[in-house]
Amino acid sequence: MRWQGGRESDNVEYSSGGGRGKLIGGGIGTLVIAVIVYLLGGNPEQVLQQAQGPQEEINQTFKKTSEEKDRTDKFVSVILAETEDVWTDLFRQMGREYQKPKLNIFPGTVSSACGFASVATGPFYCPADEKVYLDKSFFEELKIRFAAPGDFANAYVIAHEVGHHVQHLLGTSDKVQRMRETVSKKESNRLSVMLELQADFYAGVWAHYIEKTEKVIEEGDIEAALAAANAIGDDRLQKQASGTVTPDAFTHGTSAQRMYWFKKGYETGDLKQGNTFKQLQEDE
Numbered sequence: 001m002r003w004q005g006g007r008e009s010d011n012v013e014y015s016s017g018g019g020r021g022k023l024i025g026g027g028i029g030t031l032v033i034a035v036i037v038y039l040l041g042g043n044p045e046q047v048l049q050q051a052q053g054p055q056e057e058i059n060q061t062f063k064k065t066s067e068e069k070d071r072t073d074k075f076v077s078v079i080l081a082e083t084e085d086v087w088t089d090l091f092r093q094m095g096r097e098y099q100k101p102k103l104n105i106f107p108g109t110v111s112s113a114c115g116f117a118s119v120a121t122g123p124f125y126c127p128a129d130e131k132v133y134l135d136k137s138f139f140e141e142l143k144i145r146f147a148a149p150g151d152f153a154n155a156y157v158i159a160h161e162v163g164h165h166v167q168h169l170l171g172t173s174d175k176v177q178r179m180r181e182t183v184s185k186k187e188s189n190r191l192s193v194m195l196e197l198q199a200d201f202y203a204g205v206w207a208h209y210i211e212k213t214e215k216v217i218e219e220g221d222i223e224a225a226l227a228a229a230n231a232i233g234d235d236r237l238q239k240q241a242s243g244t245v246t247p248d249a250f251t252h253g254t255s256a257q258r259m260y261w262f263k264k265g266y267e268t269g270d271l272k273q274g275n276t277f278k279q280l281q282e283d284e
């Protein structure tokens with residue numbers, strides 16, 4: 001796929017490494033500040049809420065200038081920018097404003113608002129701090145372990161994670177999370193799968209719109225992308241955090257299902273077609 005020379009998003013940030021525990025040091029200070037703010041007639045909740053975004057507290061994040069970026073850095077920035085453009089347009093059509101997520105590239109370990117993550121976690125989206133997290137070695141790993149090389153496969157993974165951000169903004173993931181708490185484990189897993197398939201659909205929608213502006217997708221790209229997506233588990237972290245999903249029971253859906261929804265998004269570019277929840281019920 002062609003991406004060189006595209007606009008680079010300025011929402012990519014880098015973590016310098018997971019320093020767990022810094023939050024403890026800042027905790028008391030934050031509390032004191034909150035009390036002072038309260039005494040001065042302000043809203044202490046704001047202070048506390050800011051302090052609870054542990055990502056900023058725990059990890060040193062920084063930006064890179066264009067000269068400092070390597071090929072992977074630039075690639076990620078361009079793909080993220082493409083998702084920003086597509087979703088800004090689509091949200092505008094819905095009469096809404098798209099809040100762009102941050103994308104954090106971390107070097108092995110990181111503390112997110114959703115918990116501690118390592119290379120083993122794989123790429124994930126954290127709704128609590130509205131960030132997509134990618135481990136630096138992820139793209140290498142894709143190439144070596146999952147036999148899914150190629151820029152499009154990597155771009156697809158980013159678009160899928162951004163799809164989870166879209167679900168967060170539209171309130172879908174919250175709604176599903178609430179439903180999952182009240183149903184059986186089996187039903188809960190089914191709901192997870194539907195969310196995953198919808199993120200695939202949204203990745204397809206993204207591909208639909210970038211395809212319009214330039215011919216980027218080549219024969220075999222979609223299959224490679226889905227092979228990659230199947231191999232990663234962006235839900236492992238949520239699993240750890242919530243404790244509601246057991247690894248053996250969890251699934252992203254079959255390859256066929258994932259392919260179906262990605263293609264549906266890709267071919268139609270129509271958000272109304274992305275009701276994975278309804279469709280799965282009808283299939284049964």
Ligand SMILES: [Zn+2]
Binds near residue numbers: 160161164196199235
């Ligand atoms: Zn996912």
